[in-house]
Amino acid sequence: MSGAIDVRDTTGLAAALEAVLFTLNRPVTVLELQDILQSPLPDVEAAASALGESLAGRGLFLQRHQDQLQLVTDPAQADVVRRVLRPEYPSRLSPAAYETLAIIAYRQPLTRARIEEIRGVNCEAVLESLEEKGLIQETGRLETPGTPRLFGTTMKFLQILGLSSLDELPPPPQSGSTSS
Amino acid sequence: MPEVTTELERDPVYVVRTAAFDGPIELLLTLAQRAEVDLKSIALASLTDDYLRAIDQERPPLDRLAAFLVIGARLVQLKAAGLMPDAMGAEAEEDLQAWEDAIKGRLEEYKRFKELAESLMRRHASGRFTFAGLLEPEVIPQARVQVSLDALASAFQQVLDRLPAADQVTFELEHVSLADKLDHLRQMLAHQPQLNFSAVFQHARTRLEAVVTFLALLELIRIGEARVAQPSAFAEITVHAQERKEN
Numbered sequence: 001m002s003g004a005i006d007v008r009d010t011t012g013l014a015a016a017l018e019a020v021l022f023t024l025n026r027p028v029t030v031l032e033l034q035d036i037l038q039s040p041l042p043d044v045e046a047a048a049s050a051l052g053e054s055l056a057g058r059g060l061f062l063q064r065h066q067d068q069l070q071l072v073t074d075p076a077q078a079d080v081v082r083r084v085l086r087p088e089y090p091s092r093l094s095p096a097a098y099e100t101l102a103i104i105a106y107r108q109p110l111t112r113a114r115i116e117e118i119r120g121v122n123c124e125a126v127l128e129s130l131e132e133k134g135l136i137q138e139t140g141r142l143e144t145p146g147t148p149r150l151f152g153t154t155m156k157f158l159q160i161l162g163l164s165s166l167d168e169l170p171p172p173p174q175s176g177s178t179s180s
Numbered sequence: 181m182p183e184v185t186t187e188l189e190r191d192p193v194y195v196v197r198t199a200a201f202d203g204p205i206e207l208l209l210t211l212a213q214r215a216e217v218d219l220k221s222i223a224l225a226s227l228t229d230d231y232l233r234a235i236d237q238e239r240p241p242l243d244r245l246a247a248f249l250v251i252g253a254r255l256v257q258l259k260a261a262g263l264m265p266d267a268m269g270a271e272a273e274e275d276l277q278a279w280e281d282a283i284k285g286r287l288e289e290y291k292r293f294k295e296l297a298e299s300l301m302r303r304h305a306s307g308r309f310t311f312a313g314l315l316e317p318e319v320i321p322q323a324r325v326q327v328s329l330d331a332l333a334s335a336f337q338q339v340l341d342r343l344p345a346a347d348q349v350t351f352e353l354e355h356v357s358l359a360d361k362l363d364h365l366r367q368m369l370a371h372q373p374q375l376n377f378s379a380v381f382q383h384a385r386t387r388l389e390a391v392v393t394f395l396a397l398l399e400l401i402r403i404g405e406a407r408v409a410q411p412s413a414f415a416e417i418t419v420h421a422q423e424r425k426e427n
Binding site: 026085093095 | 298300310
Protein backbone atom coordinates (compact mmCIF):
# COMPACT_ATOMS: atom_id res chain seq x y z
CA MET A 1 0.00 0.00 0.00
CA SER A 2 2.54 2.62 -1.01
CA GLY A 3 1.13 5.05 -3.60
CA ALA A 4 -2.16 6.15 -2.05
CA ILE A 5 -3.67 7.05 -5.40
CA ASP A 6 -3.08 3.55 -6.70
CA VAL A 7 -5.16 2.05 -3.96
CA ARG A 8 -8.24 0.79 -5.69
CA ASP A 9 -10.20 -0.71 -2.83
CA THR A 10 -12.96 1.39 -1.31
CA THR A 11 -11.38 1.64 2.15
CA GLY A 12 -8.17 3.01 0.70
CA LEU A 13 -10.03 5.43 -1.55
CA ALA A 14 -12.18 6.56 1.40
CA ALA A 15 -8.98 7.36 3.32
CA ALA A 16 -7.62 9.30 0.34
CA LEU A 17 -10.93 11.15 0.07
CA GLU A 18 -10.80 12.02 3.77
CA ALA A 19 -7.27 13.39 3.38
CA VAL A 20 -8.23 15.48 0.34
CA LEU A 21 -11.39 16.89 1.93
CA PHE A 22 -9.43 17.74 5.10
CA THR A 23 -6.76 19.56 3.11
CA LEU A 24 -9.06 21.46 0.77
CA ASN A 25 -11.43 22.43 3.60
CA ARG A 26 -14.16 23.62 1.25
CA PRO A 27 -17.04 22.05 -0.66
CA VAL A 28 -15.50 19.88 -3.38
CA THR A 29 -17.51 18.58 -6.32
CA VAL A 30 -17.49 14.89 -7.20
CA LEU A 31 -16.23 15.94 -10.62
CA GLU A 32 -13.13 17.50 -9.05
CA LEU A 33 -12.73 14.44 -6.85
CA GLN A 34 -12.75 12.09 -9.83
CA ASP A 35 -9.81 14.07 -11.16
CA ILE A 36 -7.99 14.35 -7.83
CA LEU A 37 -8.46 10.71 -6.84
CA GLN A 38 -8.03 9.53 -10.42
CA SER A 39 -11.02 7.27 -9.99
CA PRO A 40 -14.30 6.91 -11.86
CA LEU A 41 -17.52 8.32 -10.43
CA PRO A 42 -18.91 5.02 -8.98
CA ASP A 43 -15.66 4.51 -7.02
CA VAL A 44 -15.76 8.10 -5.70
CA GLU A 45 -19.39 7.60 -4.67
CA ALA A 46 -18.58 4.31 -2.94
CA ALA A 47 -15.66 5.95 -1.14
CA ALA A 48 -17.92 8.81 -0.04
CA SER A 49 -20.50 6.48 1.51
CA ALA A 50 -17.74 4.40 3.13
CA LEU A 51 -16.20 7.54 4.61
CA GLY A 52 -19.58 8.78 5.83
CA GLU A 53 -20.22 5.46 7.58
CA SER A 54 -16.76 5.23 9.12
CA LEU A 55 -17.18 8.72 10.60
CA ALA A 56 -20.29 7.69 12.57
CA GLY A 57 -19.71 8.49 16.24
CA ARG A 58 -16.59 10.51 15.47
CA GLY A 59 -15.99 14.25 15.79
CA LEU A 60 -16.02 14.82 12.06
CA PHE A 61 -18.94 14.53 9.72
CA LEU A 62 -19.26 14.14 5.96
CA GLN A 63 -21.71 16.60 4.47
CA ARG A 64 -23.15 16.31 1.00
CA HIS A 65 -25.06 19.01 -0.86
CA GLN A 66 -26.06 17.69 -4.28
CA ASP A 67 -22.73 17.03 -6.05
CA GLN A 68 -20.54 18.69 -3.42
CA LEU A 69 -18.81 17.02 -0.47
CA GLN A 70 -17.28 18.70 2.57
CA LEU A 71 -15.66 17.47 5.76
CA VAL A 72 -17.09 19.36 8.74
CA THR A 73 -17.51 18.90 12.49
CA ASP A 74 -20.27 16.63 13.80
CA PRO A 75 -23.49 18.45 14.78
CA ALA A 76 -23.30 16.71 18.16
CA GLN A 77 -20.05 18.61 18.84
CA ALA A 78 -21.54 22.01 17.99
CA ASP A 79 -21.36 23.28 21.58
CA VAL A 80 -17.70 22.51 22.12
CA VAL A 81 -16.77 23.91 18.70
CA ARG A 82 -18.74 27.06 19.41
CA ARG A 83 -16.55 27.55 22.50
CA VAL A 84 -13.48 27.91 20.32
CA LEU A 85 -15.07 29.55 17.28
CA ARG A 86 -17.10 32.66 17.03
CA PRO A 87 -19.32 31.59 14.18
CA GLU A 88 -21.00 34.27 12.20
CA TYR A 89 -24.00 32.06 11.49
CA PRO A 90 -27.26 33.94 11.83
CA SER A 91 -28.69 32.75 15.12
CA ARG A 92 -32.25 33.37 14.06
CA LEU A 93 -34.02 34.04 10.81
CA SER A 94 -37.40 35.63 10.23
CA PRO A 95 -40.47 33.39 9.78
CA ALA A 96 -40.60 34.58 6.16
CA ALA A 97 -36.99 33.45 5.69
CA TYR A 98 -37.69 29.95 7.06
CA GLU A 99 -40.78 29.66 4.85
CA THR A 100 -38.83 30.70 1.77
CA LEU A 101 -35.97 28.34 2.68
CA ALA A 102 -38.40 25.46 3.12
CA ILE A 103 -40.00 26.09 -0.28
CA ILE A 104 -36.59 26.31 -1.98
CA ALA A 105 -35.21 23.25 -0.16
CA TYR A 106 -38.07 21.00 -1.29
CA ARG A 107 -38.77 22.42 -4.73
CA GLN A 108 -35.33 23.46 -5.98
CA PRO A 109 -34.41 24.68 -8.45
CA LEU A 110 -37.26 27.16 -8.81
CA THR A 111 -37.90 30.78 -9.75
CA ARG A 112 -38.87 33.70 -7.57
CA ALA A 113 -42.26 33.77 -9.35
CA ARG A 114 -43.00 30.20 -8.25
CA ILE A 115 -41.97 30.97 -4.65
CA GLU A 116 -44.21 34.03 -4.65
CA GLU A 117 -47.06 31.95 -6.07
CA ILE A 118 -46.82 29.61 -3.08
CA ARG A 119 -46.27 32.28 -0.42
CA GLY A 120 -48.68 34.74 -2.02
CA VAL A 121 -46.43 37.72 -1.28
CA ASN A 122 -43.46 39.49 -2.83
CA CYS A 123 -40.25 37.66 -1.89
CA GLU A 124 -37.60 39.92 -3.39
CA ALA A 125 -36.20 41.21 -0.09
CA VAL A 126 -36.20 37.86 1.70
CA LEU A 127 -34.45 36.16 -1.24
CA GLU A 128 -31.84 38.89 -1.31
CA SER A 129 -31.17 38.47 2.39
CA LEU A 130 -30.94 34.65 2.17
CA GLU A 131 -28.55 34.95 -0.76
CA GLU A 132 -26.43 37.44 1.18
CA LYS A 133 -26.24 35.01 4.09
CA GLY A 134 -25.04 32.32 1.68
CA LEU A 135 -27.99 30.02 2.42
CA ILE A 136 -29.30 30.05 -1.16
CA GLN A 137 -27.71 30.70 -4.52
CA GLU A 138 -28.54 31.04 -8.18
CA THR A 139 -28.25 27.59 -9.72
CA GLY A 140 -29.08 28.55 -13.28
CA ARG A 141 -31.67 30.29 -15.38
CA LEU A 142 -34.98 29.08 -16.75
CA GLU A 143 -35.13 28.82 -20.54
CA THR A 144 -38.24 30.97 -20.83
CA PRO A 145 -38.68 34.60 -21.89
CA GLY A 146 -36.75 36.81 -19.51
CA THR A 147 -34.61 33.80 -18.45
CA PRO A 148 -35.55 34.15 -14.76
CA ARG A 149 -33.02 33.05 -12.13
CA LEU A 150 -33.42 29.64 -10.53
CA PHE A 151 -32.68 29.34 -6.83
CA GLY A 152 -31.29 26.42 -4.82
CA THR A 153 -29.89 25.85 -1.35
CA THR A 154 -26.17 25.79 -0.47
CA MET A 155 -23.78 23.74 1.64
CA LYS A 156 -24.11 26.42 4.32
CA PHE A 157 -27.84 25.70 4.46
CA LEU A 158 -26.99 22.13 5.54
CA GLN A 159 -24.43 23.49 8.01
CA ILE A 160 -26.85 25.70 9.95
CA LEU A 161 -29.23 22.74 10.24
CA GLY A 162 -26.56 20.11 10.93
CA LEU A 163 -27.85 17.84 8.16
CA SER A 164 -25.65 15.36 6.35
CA SER A 165 -27.56 15.89 3.10
CA LEU A 166 -30.82 17.23 1.69
CA ASP A 167 -32.22 13.69 1.99
CA GLU A 168 -32.25 14.19 5.76
CA LEU A 169 -34.90 16.93 5.56
CA PRO A 170 -38.31 15.96 6.99
CA PRO A 171 -40.51 14.13 4.45
CA PRO A 172 -41.48 16.49 1.61
CA PRO A 173 -45.02 17.75 1.20
CA GLN A 174 -47.10 15.71 -1.25
CA SER A 175 -47.62 17.98 -4.22
CA GLY A 176 -51.38 18.50 -3.86
CA SER A 177 -53.59 19.73 -6.68
CA THR A 178 -50.88 22.16 -7.80
CA SER A 179 -47.65 20.67 -9.04
CA SER A 180 -44.59 22.56 -10.15
CA MET B 181 -81.98 39.77 4.13
CA PRO B 182 -85.50 38.63 4.89
CA GLU B 183 -85.73 40.51 8.21
CA VAL B 184 -84.77 43.79 6.50
CA THR B 185 -87.44 43.18 3.90
CA THR B 186 -90.20 42.58 6.42
CA GLU B 187 -89.17 45.61 8.40
CA LEU B 188 -89.32 47.82 5.34
CA GLU B 189 -92.62 46.40 4.10
CA ARG B 190 -94.56 48.62 6.48
CA ASP B 191 -92.92 51.67 4.94
CA PRO B 192 -91.86 50.58 1.46
CA VAL B 193 -88.67 52.00 -0.05
CA TYR B 194 -90.52 52.35 -3.32
CA VAL B 195 -93.75 51.19 -4.76
CA VAL B 196 -93.38 49.57 -8.16
CA ARG B 197 -96.20 50.12 -10.60
CA THR B 198 -95.87 48.02 -13.74
CA ALA B 199 -98.23 45.82 -15.70
CA ALA B 200 -96.62 42.64 -14.39
CA PHE B 201 -96.21 43.71 -10.79
CA ASP B 202 -97.78 46.30 -8.56
CA GLY B 203 -96.48 46.70 -5.00
CA PRO B 204 -93.52 47.49 -2.76
CA ILE B 205 -90.11 46.80 -4.32
CA GLU B 206 -89.21 44.72 -1.25
CA LEU B 207 -92.06 42.36 -2.06
CA LEU B 208 -90.90 42.17 -5.68
CA LEU B 209 -87.47 41.04 -4.50
CA THR B 210 -88.91 38.47 -2.09
CA LEU B 211 -91.17 37.01 -4.77
CA ALA B 212 -88.40 37.04 -7.38
CA GLN B 213 -86.12 35.17 -4.97
CA ARG B 214 -88.85 32.54 -4.54
CA ALA B 215 -89.33 32.53 -8.34
CA GLU B 216 -92.98 33.52 -7.83
CA VAL B 217 -92.66 36.46 -10.17
CA ASP B 218 -90.98 36.40 -13.54
CA LEU B 219 -88.37 39.18 -13.62
CA LYS B 220 -88.06 38.78 -17.40
CA SER B 221 -91.44 40.45 -17.75
CA ILE B 222 -90.34 43.51 -15.75
CA ALA B 223 -88.18 46.17 -17.38
CA LEU B 224 -85.73 47.03 -14.61
CA ALA B 225 -84.36 49.95 -16.64
CA SER B 226 -87.71 51.73 -16.78
CA LEU B 227 -88.33 50.85 -13.12
CA THR B 228 -85.05 52.63 -12.33
CA ASP B 229 -86.01 55.62 -14.50
CA ASP B 230 -89.33 55.91 -12.64
CA TYR B 231 -87.48 55.78 -9.32
CA LEU B 232 -85.00 58.49 -10.38
CA ARG B 233 -87.91 60.71 -11.38
CA ALA B 234 -89.62 60.05 -8.05
CA ILE B 235 -86.61 60.94 -5.92
CA ASP B 236 -86.11 64.09 -7.98
CA GLN B 237 -89.39 65.41 -6.62
CA GLU B 238 -89.01 64.26 -3.05
CA ARG B 239 -85.52 63.57 -1.71
CA PRO B 240 -85.57 60.47 0.51
CA PRO B 241 -83.06 60.07 3.38
CA LEU B 242 -79.72 58.42 2.54
CA ASP B 243 -80.53 55.09 4.18
CA ARG B 244 -83.61 54.76 1.94
CA LEU B 245 -81.48 55.46 -1.14
CA ALA B 246 -78.98 52.86 0.01
CA ALA B 247 -81.77 50.34 0.60
CA PHE B 248 -83.05 50.90 -2.94
CA LEU B 249 -79.56 50.41 -4.34
CA VAL B 250 -79.13 47.11 -2.48
CA ILE B 251 -82.53 45.80 -3.56
CA GLY B 252 -82.02 47.05 -7.12
CA ALA B 253 -78.62 45.38 -7.39
CA ARG B 254 -80.02 42.10 -6.13
CA LEU B 255 -82.86 42.29 -8.69
CA VAL B 256 -80.37 42.94 -11.52
CA GLN B 257 -78.29 39.98 -10.33
CA LEU B 258 -81.32 37.69 -10.21
CA LYS B 259 -82.50 38.81 -13.63
CA ALA B 260 -79.02 38.33 -15.14
CA ALA B 261 -78.81 34.84 -13.66
CA GLY B 262 -82.25 34.05 -15.12
CA LEU B 263 -81.23 35.27 -18.57
CA MET B 264 -78.17 32.97 -18.63
CA PRO B 265 -78.79 29.70 -20.47
CA ASP B 266 -78.73 26.73 -18.09
CA ALA B 267 -75.75 25.10 -19.79
CA MET B 268 -73.62 28.17 -19.29
CA GLY B 269 -74.69 28.39 -15.70
CA ALA B 270 -73.44 24.86 -15.09
CA GLU B 271 -70.16 25.59 -16.81
CA ALA B 272 -69.63 28.74 -14.82
CA GLU B 273 -70.33 26.77 -11.69
CA GLU B 274 -67.72 24.20 -12.75
CA ASP B 275 -65.21 26.98 -13.37
CA LEU B 276 -65.98 28.40 -9.97
CA GLN B 277 -65.51 24.96 -8.43
CA ALA B 278 -62.17 24.49 -10.19
CA TRP B 279 -61.08 27.92 -9.03
CA GLU B 280 -62.10 27.13 -5.47
CA ASP B 281 -60.21 23.82 -5.62
CA ALA B 282 -57.09 25.60 -6.91
CA ILE B 283 -57.25 28.14 -4.10
CA LYS B 284 -57.83 25.40 -1.55
CA GLY B 285 -54.90 23.38 -2.97
CA ARG B 286 -52.66 26.40 -2.83
CA LEU B 287 -53.62 27.14 0.76
CA GLU B 288 -52.95 23.53 1.73
CA GLU B 289 -49.58 23.60 -0.04
CA TYR B 290 -48.69 26.81 1.77
CA LYS B 291 -49.80 25.34 5.09
CA ARG B 292 -47.51 22.32 4.57
CA PHE B 293 -44.57 24.59 3.80
CA LYS B 294 -45.39 26.65 6.88
CA GLU B 295 -45.13 23.48 8.98
CA LEU B 296 -41.85 22.53 7.31
CA ALA B 297 -40.56 26.06 7.91
CA GLU B 298 -41.31 25.60 11.61
CA SER B 299 -39.40 22.33 11.71
CA LEU B 300 -36.45 24.03 9.98
CA MET B 301 -36.64 26.84 12.53
CA ARG B 302 -36.66 24.39 15.46
CA ARG B 303 -33.73 22.53 13.96
CA HIS B 304 -31.80 25.76 13.45
CA ALA B 305 -32.64 26.96 16.97
CA SER B 306 -31.26 23.70 18.42
CA GLY B 307 -27.82 25.04 17.40
CA ARG B 308 -26.61 21.67 16.12
CA PHE B 309 -24.50 23.31 13.43
CA THR B 310 -21.62 21.74 11.59
CA PHE B 311 -18.44 23.74 11.13
CA ALA B 312 -15.71 23.72 8.53
CA GLY B 313 -12.10 23.91 9.69
CA LEU B 314 -10.23 27.18 9.99
CA LEU B 315 -7.50 26.25 7.56
CA GLU B 316 -7.33 28.84 4.82
CA PRO B 317 -7.62 27.29 1.36
CA GLU B 318 -4.77 29.53 0.13
CA VAL B 319 -2.08 27.28 1.61
CA ILE B 320 -2.99 24.51 -0.81
CA PRO B 321 0.20 23.23 -2.37
CA GLN B 322 0.61 24.05 -6.01
CA ALA B 323 2.40 20.80 -6.74
CA ARG B 324 -0.41 19.05 -8.54
CA VAL B 325 -1.63 22.04 -10.46
CA GLN B 326 0.76 22.84 -13.19
CA VAL B 327 -0.92 25.05 -15.70
CA SER B 328 -1.32 23.14 -18.88
CA LEU B 329 -1.26 24.83 -22.26
CA ASP B 330 -4.92 23.83 -22.60
CA ALA B 331 -5.87 25.64 -19.40
CA LEU B 332 -3.98 28.69 -20.55
CA ALA B 333 -5.65 28.56 -23.96
CA SER B 334 -9.13 28.23 -22.46
CA ALA B 335 -8.48 31.10 -20.04
CA PHE B 336 -7.45 33.19 -23.03
CA GLN B 337 -10.61 32.15 -24.85
CA GLN B 338 -12.60 33.50 -21.88
CA VAL B 339 -10.80 36.81 -22.25
CA LEU B 340 -11.70 36.88 -25.95
CA ASP B 341 -15.30 36.02 -25.16
CA ARG B 342 -15.52 39.01 -22.89
CA LEU B 343 -14.61 41.37 -25.72
CA PRO B 344 -17.42 42.88 -27.81
CA ALA B 345 -18.89 40.56 -30.44
CA ALA B 346 -17.56 40.89 -33.95
CA ASP B 347 -20.59 42.77 -35.29
CA GLN B 348 -20.05 45.52 -32.73
CA VAL B 349 -16.45 46.13 -33.61
CA THR B 350 -15.71 49.11 -35.79
CA PHE B 351 -12.77 48.59 -38.06
CA GLU B 352 -9.87 50.87 -37.68
CA LEU B 353 -6.26 50.47 -38.44
CA GLU B 354 -4.39 49.93 -35.25
CA HIS B 355 -0.79 49.55 -34.46
CA VAL B 356 -0.21 47.19 -31.59
CA SER B 357 3.39 46.14 -31.39
CA LEU B 358 4.68 43.16 -29.50
CA ALA B 359 7.54 45.29 -28.17
CA ASP B 360 5.10 47.80 -26.66
CA LYS B 361 3.10 45.04 -25.04
CA LEU B 362 6.24 43.40 -23.67
CA ASP B 363 7.24 46.69 -22.08
CA HIS B 364 3.76 47.26 -20.71
CA LEU B 365 3.61 43.76 -19.19
CA ARG B 366 7.07 44.17 -17.64
CA GLN B 367 5.94 47.47 -16.08
CA MET B 368 2.79 45.83 -14.70
CA LEU B 369 4.80 42.99 -13.15
CA ALA B 370 7.42 45.37 -11.76
CA HIS B 371 4.62 47.32 -10.13
CA GLN B 372 2.75 44.24 -8.91
CA PRO B 373 4.74 40.97 -8.95
CA GLN B 374 1.59 38.83 -8.87
CA LEU B 375 -1.30 39.42 -11.25
CA ASN B 376 -4.50 37.63 -12.07
CA PHE B 377 -4.56 36.27 -15.60
CA SER B 378 -7.61 38.39 -16.41
CA ALA B 379 -5.97 41.54 -15.02
CA VAL B 380 -3.26 41.22 -17.66
CA PHE B 381 -5.93 41.73 -20.31
CA GLN B 382 -8.07 44.33 -18.64
CA HIS B 383 -6.70 47.11 -20.86
CA ALA B 384 -7.17 45.17 -24.09
CA ARG B 385 -9.92 46.87 -26.07
CA THR B 386 -9.78 44.74 -29.21
CA ARG B 387 -9.12 41.14 -30.14
CA LEU B 388 -5.87 42.14 -31.79
CA GLU B 389 -4.65 43.87 -28.66
CA ALA B 390 -5.62 40.86 -26.53
CA VAL B 391 -3.84 38.51 -28.92
CA VAL B 392 -0.65 40.57 -28.90
CA THR B 393 -0.78 40.83 -25.08
CA PHE B 394 -1.12 37.05 -24.91
CA LEU B 395 1.88 36.64 -27.23
CA ALA B 396 3.85 39.02 -25.02
CA LEU B 397 2.95 36.95 -21.96
CA LEU B 398 4.05 33.73 -23.69
CA GLU B 399 7.30 35.45 -24.63
CA LEU B 400 7.94 36.53 -21.01
CA ILE B 401 7.31 32.96 -19.86
CA ARG B 402 9.64 31.64 -22.57
CA ILE B 403 12.51 33.96 -21.63
CA GLY B 404 11.91 33.22 -17.94
CA GLU B 405 10.75 36.66 -16.77
CA ALA B 406 7.34 35.37 -15.70
CA ARG B 407 5.70 32.15 -14.71
CA VAL B 408 2.04 31.17 -14.44
CA ALA B 409 0.41 29.16 -11.68
CA GLN B 410 -3.05 28.03 -10.67
CA PRO B 411 -3.62 27.90 -6.89
CA SER B 412 -6.15 25.11 -7.20
CA ALA B 413 -8.10 23.25 -9.81
CA PHE B 414 -10.53 25.61 -11.61
CA ALA B 415 -9.11 28.65 -9.80
CA GLU B 416 -8.03 31.75 -11.67
CA ILE B 417 -4.57 31.48 -13.19
CA THR B 418 -2.04 33.91 -11.72
CA VAL B 419 0.98 35.46 -13.41
CA HIS B 420 4.12 35.89 -11.31
CA ALA B 421 7.16 38.04 -11.97
CA GLN B 422 10.37 36.04 -11.95
CA GLU B 423 14.07 36.87 -11.95
CA ARG B 424 15.49 36.03 -15.32
CA LYS B 425 18.20 33.44 -15.09
CA GLU B 426 21.22 34.74 -16.95
CA ASN B 427 23.18 32.08 -18.77
